[in-house]
Amino acid sequence: MQTHFTPAQLADPDLQSADAILRRCVHCGFCNATCPTYQITGDELDGPRGRIYLIKGLLEGDGAASNKVAGHLDRCLSCLACMTTCPSGVNYMHLIDQARPRIVNHAGRDWPARWQRGLLARLLPHVARFRLLLVIARHVIKYIPLPLRLRPLRELLQTAPPDAATPLAAHHPATAPRRGAVALLAGCVQQVFGSEINLATVRLLNRAGYDVDVIKDACCGAIAHHLGHESNALAQIRTNATRWSEGAGRWQAIIVNASGCGTMLKDYAYLLRNDPGCAAAVATLVPLFKDISEFMAMDGNLPPATAAPAGLRIISQAPCSLRHGQLVSEQPRQLLQEHGFIVIAAPNDNTCCGSAGTYNLLQPELAETLGRNKAAALDAAGGDVIASGNLGCMMQIGRFSNLPRVHTVQLLDWASGGPRPSAIANGRQTRYSRVND
Ligand code: SF4
Ligand code: SF4
Secondary structure: OOOOOOHHHHOOHHHHHHHHHHOOOOOOOHHHHHOHHHHHHOOHHHOHHHHHHHHHHHHHOOOOOOHHHHHHHHOOOOOOHHHHHOOOOOOHHHHHHHHHHHHHHOOOOOHHHHHHHHHHHHHOOOHHHHHHHHHHHHHOHHHOOOOHHHHHHHHHHHOOOOOOOOOOOOEEOOOOOOOEEEEEEOOOHHHHHOHHHHHHHHHHHHHOOEEEEEEOOOOOOHHHHHOOOHHHHHHHHHHHHHHHHHHHHHOOOEEEOOHHHHHHHOOHHHHOOOOHHHHHHHHHHHHHEEEHHHHHOOOOOOOOOOOOOOOOEEEEOOOHHHHOOOOOOHHHHHHHHHOOOEEEEOOOOOOOOOOOOOHHHHOHHHHHHHHHHHHHHHHOOOOOEEEEOOHHHHHHHHOOOOOOEEEHHHHHHHHOOOOOOHHHHOOOOOOOOOOOO
C-alpha cells in the first residue's frame, strides 16, 4: 500500500512503524473473509482492509477522527483473525493500537460514549473498586433505571458468582516433589468472576511440583489499552515490568490463565519500545509469560490423571486471543486428550464469540449476534461440556448456550485429583446465567 507520510511525520518512531506495516498490505482482501464484523455487516469499512485504509488516513492526516471513522474502528473486536489470515504479514494489531488513542484524544465520539469508556477503564482493572461496585450492584443498582449504555454492565454484574469476594492466598507451596516456582497472574476481572479458575490453576501447578506466588494487585493493562487510554495502560505496564522483573529470578514462568491478558503481556516489548529504561526488564520478563496450557504441555509438567471422567465429551474452544493472539491452539486439546477426555474440535472456531474484552459492553448488538452464532454452533457439536481458555469467552458463550462452560484448567485439575468443576457438579447450566433464563 502506498503511504504519504511527510518526512517530519516519519521522524516519529510510531508513525515510522505504522508506515512499515501499511506498506506490507497488498489490498488482496483475504482478511475480509475471516473478519467477524465484515461477515455480519458486509460493509468494506467494517473489515480489516477497509479499516487499514481508515487508519492510514487518520495517521497521515491531522489525527482527527470523524464519528464515522471512529464508529468503524470501534466495531473492530481486535480478535486478530485477520492477522492469521493475511499472507503478507500485516501486523493489524499494532495499527489499530495506534488508532485507538487518537480517537480518544481527538474526540471523535460523543460524550456519553467517552464517559462510558472512561468508567470502564477506571473500574475494571481495579479489583477492590470492582468488588465494591458488585456489592452496590447486588443491593442498589438493580433497582435504579440506568441509561441504555450502562445496562450491559449491570447485566454483567448480576451474573457474578456468590464467592466473588473470596481472596486468594499469596503463596501456595508445591504438593508434589518440587520442580521449581512460578508466578500466577490472578487477573482483575478474573479475581471477581473466576476465582474457581484461579484455584484450579494453583492446585494443578502445586500438584505438578511448583510453588506458586500469586500476583493479585496488577492489571496487565489490556483494558485501558483496548479502550485507547494509552497513558494509563503504559503506566500500568511500566509498573508491572519494574515490579515483576525484581522477582523474575525466582520464577520459571509467569502463568496466565486469561488468554486476553496473555496476548497483551507477550507484546510488552513492542508496547514499551519507546522506553529504553524498561528494555532490560522486558527482555527478562517476556520469555517467562506462558499461557497455562502452554506451560502444562511442556515436558513433564502435566500431573498424571487419577480420576478422568470416562466418556465425557469436551468441545474445546480456542479463544481468539489464544489462537490468533498467541498462536496457541493445539495444546489445550492435547492436554485434555492425555487426561482421558473425548475432545471435539469446536466448529466455527476461527470466529470470535463477541466477548473481546469490553466489546460486549460497548457494542452489545454485534456482540449478541456473534455470541448467539457461536453458542448455536457449539451446542450443535455433540458435546457435553464446553472448555475454553478465557473467562470472557466462557461468560459470553454462557449467555446463549445450553451447555456447561468451564476453563480447560478446571478439567485438568479435576482429572488429576481436584474437585469436579461446580458448573458440572451441580447439574445446572453454569454459574453464569443465560440471557433467556
Ligand atoms: S481484528 Fe477481528 S474484527 Fe478487527 S478487523 Fe481484524 S478480523 Fe476484523
Ligand atoms: S490480507 Fe493482508 S495484505 Fe491482504 S488486504 Fe488484508 S491486510 Fe492487506
